[in-house]
Amino acid sequence: xxxxxxxxxxxxxxxxxxxxxxxxxxxxxFTGIMNVGxxxxxxxxxxxxxxxxxxxxxxxxxxxxxxxxxxxxxxMIASGLVALVVGLLTIRLRHDFLAIGTFGAAVxxxxxxxxxxxxxxxxxGLHSLPRPFAGLAGSPTxxxxxxxxxxxxxxxxxxxxxERMVRSPWGRVLRAIREDEDASAALGKNAFAFRLQTFVMGxxxxxxxxxxxxxxxxxxxPQDLLPILTFQVYVMLIVGGSGNNYGAVLGAVLIWALxxxxxxxxxxxxxxxxKQQVSAIRVVLVGLILVLMLLYRxxxxxxERQNVSREARLHG
Amino acid sequence: xxxxxxxxxxxxxxxxxGVVGLSMIYNILNFPSFAQGDHIATGAxxxxxxxxxxxxxxxxxxxxxxxxxxxxxxxATILNGMLALLIDRSIYRQLRLRNASRISLIMASFxxxxxxxxxxxxxxxxxxxxxxxxxxxxLSIGGARITQNDLLSVIVTTVMVVALHLFLTRTTxxxxxxAVSENPALARVNxxxxxxxxxxxxxxxxxxxAIAGVLLGLSVQVNPSMGFELLLPMxxxxxxGGVTSVYGAVLGALLIGIAxxVTVQYLAPEYRQAVAFLVVIVVLLARPQGILGExx
Numbered sequence: 001x002x003x004x005x006x007x008x009x010x011x012x013x014x015x016x017x018x019x020x021x022x023x024x025x026x027x028x029x030f031t032g033i034m035n036v037g038x039x040x041x042x043x044x045x046x047x048x049x050x051x052x053x054x055x056x057x058x059x060x061x062x063x064x065x066x067x068x069x070x071x072x073x074x075x076m077i078a079s080g081l082v083a084l085v086v087g088l089l090t091i092r093l094r095h096d097f098l099a100i101g102t103f104g105a106a107v108x109x110x111x112x113x114x115x116x117x118x119x120x121x122x123x124x125g126l127h128s129l130p131r132p133f134a135g136l137a138g139s140p141t142x143x144x145x146x147x148x149x150x151x152x153x154x155x156x157x158x159x160x161x162x163e164r165m166v167r168s169p170w171g172r173v174l175r176a177i178r179e180d181e182d183a184s185a186a187l188g189k190n191a192f193a194f195r196l197q198t199f200v201m202g203x204x205x206x207x208x209x210x211x212x213x214x215x216x217x218x219x220x221x222p223q224d225l226l227p228i229l230t231f232q233v234y235v236m237l238i239v240g241g242s243g244n245n246y247g248a249v250l251g252a253v254l255i256w257a258l259x260x261x262x263x264x265x266x267x268x269x270x271x272x273x274x275k276q277q278v279s280a281i282r283v284v285l286v287g288l289i290l291v292l293m294l295l296y297r298x299x300x301x302x303x304e305r306q307n308v309s310r311e312a313r314l315h316g
Numbered sequence: 317x318x319x320x321x322x323x324x325x326x327x328x329x330x331x332x333x334g335v336v337g338l339s340m341i342y343n344i345l346n347f348p349s350f351a352q353g354d355h356i357a358t359g360a361x362x363x364x365x366x367x368x369x370x371x372x373x374x375x376x377x378x379x380x381x382x383x384x385x386x387x388x389x390x391x392a393t394i395l396n397g398m399l400a401l402l403i404d405r406s407i408y409r410q411l412r413l414r415n416a417s418r419i420s421l422i423m424a425s426f427x428x429x430x431x432x433x434x435x436x437x438x439x440x441x442x443x444x445x446x447x448x449x450x451x452x453x454x455l456s457i458g459g460a461r462i463t464q465n466d467l468l469s470v471i472v473t474t475v476m477v478v479a480l481h482l483f484l485t486r487t488t489x490x491x492x493x494x495a496v497s498e499n500p501a502l503a504r505v506n507x508x509x510x511x512x513x514x515x516x517x518x519x520x521x522x523x524x525x526a527i528a529g530v531l532l533g534l535s536v537q538v539n540p541s542m543g544f545e546l547l548l549p550m551x552x553x554x555x556x557g558g559v560t561s562v563y564g565a566v567l568g569a570l571l572i573g574i575a576x577x578v579t580v581q582y583l584a585p586e587y588r589q590a591v592a593f594l595v596v597i598v599v600l601l602a603r604p605q606g607i608l609g610e611x612x
Contacts, residue, residue: 104551104593104596107590283430283431283433283434284430294420294423
């Protein structure tokens with residue numbers, strides 16, 4: 001029973017990460033937008049849902065007490081709006097400047113979460129957020145199981161929608177922009193508009209992921225907004241296979257498994273005083289995996305499917 | 317006002333030493349290295365390790381340190397350069413040989429950044445450390461109060477920038493570096509050993525980063541994220557100055573340093589890091605080629 005509840009917990013968290021990874025896949029995998037501010041949009045979603053659904057804090061904004069579903073919706077809208085502003089400012093920039101710009105945006109968002117104390121309570125964070133399904137059953141595992149079911153349903157819906165989108169003419173334009181922006185512009189495609197659309201949509205998924213995370217843990221603080229999260233999501237996507245939605249989900253589960261297992265394993269092997277070292281080794285290990293993947297299997301475990309016309313395939 | 321300017325120049329001196337490497341790597345290897353900040357931290361920790369071996373940072377002429385730290389600085393500069401070379405050999409060079417995209421290089425540098433920072437935590441822990449404990453009397457120069465260590469940082473930085481300028485304009489290697497950053501293919505055709513230029517780029521970039529780390533450690537403290545916190549100001553300085561120019565980057569660093577000092581003094585000190593980002597956005601929108609950059 002203990003193993004089972006642990007598995008449920010683990011699956012729910014990796015599912016939450018999978019949604020952010022799917023969002024990044026839309027941006028980077030399909031359109032080639034290098035968003036190094038994943039954590040910023042995740043954080044906007046987490047805080048938005050905390051404001052909307054949380055209890056009425058005496059010393060912070062929010063306390064609307066809305067239902068979690070409305071909280072998730074609000075989180076997606078909020079992160080979409082922030083992405084719209086960030087995107088309008090940065091999306092025209094070259095890849096490397098865009099990376100620096102989005103990285104900076106995420107740093108600024110974290111600074112706001114830390115320092116806007118009257119709104120966010122700073123490092124104390126927003127706690128006691130209502131957890132969906134908590135009232136439904138006595139044991140937390142049952143609630144977590146329902147939560148997991150919900151996350152899986154969301155993933156299935158998101159993957160289905162994304163697959164339809166990237167197979168549509170709209171999705172073909174995205175890949176054309178990724179491969180050669182000038183050529184697609186010459187064909188009359190407004191690259192800016194397409195890039196902005198995917199940037200906003202991908203960031204909304206990251207916001208949804210953050211919202212689910214906040215309502216699953218019942219707590220959000222600036223500690224949840226560290227740049228390491230951006231890195232994790234990238235490693236998930238690169239290991240799984242950027243440009244492939246199934247790969248993104250697989251990568252999220254695998255890397256989260258590795259992440260939690262190294263902690264359990266190292267925690268058991270090393271003396272308990274070395275907690276700092278355990279988390280440090282873990283990051284080094286994941287960094288190593290990223291570099292090895294970039295070197296030896298840049299296409300990821302589940303590579304992007306080639307979309308060639310029947311004729312081209314027949315003639316090799 | 318003079319005090320704010322002085323604080324700005326001191327803040328800029330750390331950025332300058334870091335951004336030179338960032339800008340050289342960007343121009344010669346064609347990617348912004350997200351690990352440059354952490355190279356600053358590794359340099360500071362190399363020196364910390366050597367000082368710990370020596371047992372003391374020493375003391376000369378009333379300064380808070382002496383020959384052991386100066387020796388440590390020299391060794392840390394060399395070690396840091398070697399570390400960067402090792403990383404280039406085992407990671408970036410392999411990616412270049414595979415014709416990896418610029419995006420892969422950026423991602424790899426992101427991975428290197430996190431690995432370096434966490435290796436530091438692994439060996440030295442999270443807690444801030446110091447080279448020496450000493451109370452620094454503030455000197456008064458032209459109405460601004462500045463500690464000896466801060467003054468030293470400004471002087472060392474100025475000397476390094478002048479030396480770099482002489483190196484880039486007067487030596488064959490320096491000229492080859494400029495040639496490669498201008499046009500690698502043409503440079504290669506003209507018989508310039510591009511691999512050698514790349515090696516020296518890392519040695520100089522990481523070497524200067526180590527000096528930045530030691531100076532920053534002297535005037536503030538040594539901690540694992542000391543360099544990472546400089547990353548955004550460094551990127552900002554590089555972009556503001558126009559990415560193609562090392563001199564522009566130096567100027568950009570001054571501007572960012574002063575903007576930070578103004579924010580700390582008159583606005584909100586907790587948003588110090590955000591200043592760099594705002595300056596970048598404004599510059600990118602108004603003058604994408606930077607202050608000294610040429611139009612592409």
